[in-house]
Amino acid sequence: LETGKHISTSNKGPIALAYRELSDTAAQKGLLLRFEGTVMSGTPALHLGIFDLAGCDVTEVYGILNGTTNYILSRMEEGFGYEEALKEAQEKGYAEAVPDADVEGWDALGKVVILANTVMGAALTPDDVSCEGITKISKGDVERAKAEGMRYKLIGRVRKEGGKVLAAVAPERLPLSNPLAAVMGATNAVTFCTDLMGDVTLVGAGAGRAETGFSILADLLDIHRFARRGEGR
Amino acid sequence: LETGKHISTSNKGPIALAYRELSDTAAQKGLLLRFEGTVMSGTPALHLGIFDLAGCDVTEVYGILNGTTNYILSRMEEGFGYEEALKEAQEKGYAEAVPDADVEGWDALGKVVILANTVMGAALTPDDVSCEGITKISKGDVERAKAEGMRYKLIGRVRKEGGKVLAAVAPERLPLSNPLAAVMGATNAVTFCTDLMGDVTLVGAGAGRAETGFSILADLLDIHRFARRGEGR
Numbered sequence: 001l002e003t004g005k006h007i008s009t010s011n012k013g014p015i016a017l018a019y020r021e022l023s024d025t026a027a028q029k030g031l032l033l034r035f036e037g038t039v040m041s042g043t044p045a046l047h048l049g050i051f052d053l054a055g056c057d058v059t060e061v062y063g064i065l066n067g068t069t070n071y072i073l074s075r076m077e078e079g080f081g082y083e084e085a086l087k088e089a090q091e092k093g094y095a096e097a098v099p100d101a102d103v104e105g106w107d108a109l110g111k112v113v114i115l116a117n118t119v120m121g122a123a124l125t126p127d128d129v130s131c132e133g134i135t136k137i138s139k140g141d142v143e144r145a146k147a148e149g150m151r152y153k154l155i156g157r158v159r160k161e162g163g164k165v166l167a168a169v170a171p172e173r174l175p176l177s178n179p180l181a182a183v184m185g186a187t188n189a190v191t192f193c194t195d196l197m198g199d200v201t202l203v204g205a206g207a208g209r210a211e212t213g214f215s216i217l218a219d220l221l222d223i224h225r226f227a228r229r230g231e232g233r
Numbered sequence: 234l235e236t237g238k239h240i241s242t243s244n245k246g247p248i249a250l251a252y253r254e255l256s257d258t259a260a261q262k263g264l265l266l267r268f269e270g271t272v273m274s275g276t277p278a279l280h281l282g283i284f285d286l287a288g289c290d291v292t293e294v295y296g297i298l299n300g301t302t303n304y305i306l307s308r309m310e311e312g313f314g315y316e317e318a319l320k321e322a323q324e325k326g327y328a329e330a331v332p333d334a335d336v337e338g339w340d341a342l343g344k345v346v347i348l349a350n351t352v353m354g355a356a357l358t359p360d361d362v363s364c365e366g367i368t369k370i371s372k373g374d375v376e377r378a379k380a381e382g383m384r385y386k387l388i389g390r391v392r393k394e395g396g397k398v399l400a401a402v403a404p405e406r407l408p409l410s411n412p413l414a415a416v417m418g419a420t421n422a423v424t425f426c427t428d429l430m431g432d433v434t435l436v437g438a439g440a441g442r443a444e445t446g447f448s449i450l451a452d453l454l455d456i457h458r459f460a461r462r463g464e465g466r
Contacts, residue, residue, distance in 0.1 A: 199436075201434075204431070217288045
């Protein structure tokens with residue numbers, strides 16, 4: 001930004017930690033700051049929340065923002081134990097050898113901060129978000145939930161309540177009628193709760209080489225339209 | 234357009250019947266033609282398919298594009314007969330006194346033509362789309378599907394196959410693992426199948442006064458950004 005370049009990044013860190021500062025600098029310099037790939041890779045969650053739903057008041061955002069943990073929970077419902085499901089996720093390349101960033105909820109936490117600050121205009125830091133991962137969920141918990149028509153999902157959630165913005169990452173038992181309950185495997189999803197449109201849910205990939213590459217392409221198209229000044233978007 | 238005005242419309246007719254002519258005229262005159270409300274009211278299905286997924290090849294689009302029929306099918310799964318569910322939909326204001334446009338699939342057909350021509354660059358007319366509604370589906374059909382882990386949905390579908398674009402509206406039995414199978418009641422949903430992003434699904438309202446009003450607001454925001462020439466979108 002200091003050297004006069006528009007920015008497209010899929011790196012969560014700078015956007016989760018310094019969005020306000022970066023976007024102020026971009027605005028001062030007449031530059032675009034784009035970061036579609038930081039949440040759900042190229043699935044256009046941020047384009048949807050920031051641009052397509054502009055004009056709505058977004059009162060709550062919640063979603064399945066980490067594919068690895070959703071894959072593990074999906075396999076646990078099919079009868080795998082946690083360790084077994086984690087091992088498989090590691091073999092498939094979904095989970096790292098040290099899986100903490102996924103299974104402890106930290107990856108989803110970064111995305112919650114980004115959604116809060118960019119879609120809802122909040123000014124959260126990661127320390128403002130309570131965070132619990134999936135490591136304490138047993139096969140028995142998953143089976144009991146299933147028997148009661150519920151399904152565990154690791155949910156990142158941010159909501160406005162009495163002028164404050166509250167954010168958390170935690171396992172939740174969702175009823176099967178919730179659109180997010182049907183999202184299985186490594187797929188991600190996010191629901192925007194709005195005043196004018198009710199709930200709007202987007203389901204798609206949360207990671208992948210081509211998918212993250214597409215997020216950069218989508219950002220570059222925005223920058224191109226901006227540079228041409230007149231394409232309408 | 235002939236008098237030099239940008240257009241925002243939520244009226245399906247002109248876009249389903251004359252999109253190519255209207256968009257050519259708009260382009261010649263440097264005007265914007267916007268029509269978000271013609272498919273899924275204000276749920277930004279067209280913004281998503283046309284703008285956010287630009288850069289992807291969209292090879293297939295399919296969705297639950299009519300809320301009335303989805304409501305009727307949802308109630309039939311709860312044990313209502315077709316006539317009983319239709320009557321209730323009429324009492325709730327979902328279905329017209331003469332319900333043919335919904336239950337015969339014609340409303341969904343118009344939306345399929347719009348999706349085909351605006352998102353996939355096709356040049357379909359309504360006559361190119363085969364169309365079957367839900368009037369022949371019995372409570373027994375719905376119950377049999379349920380027993381087999383399937384669910385009837387009225388699906389509008391358009392896909393590229395060997396250089397041709399094929400489109401249809403018909404009841405389909407979807408497996409419960411399909412994201413559209415979980416969409417119940419009057420809610421709508423659409424899935425874009427793409428080369429780079431795989432399947433991207435959007436779930437939201439398909440009708441409503443505030444929702445259709447929002448579609449006009451979203452169009453006007455596009456027109457405003459265009460008029461300011463430099464907002465990026």
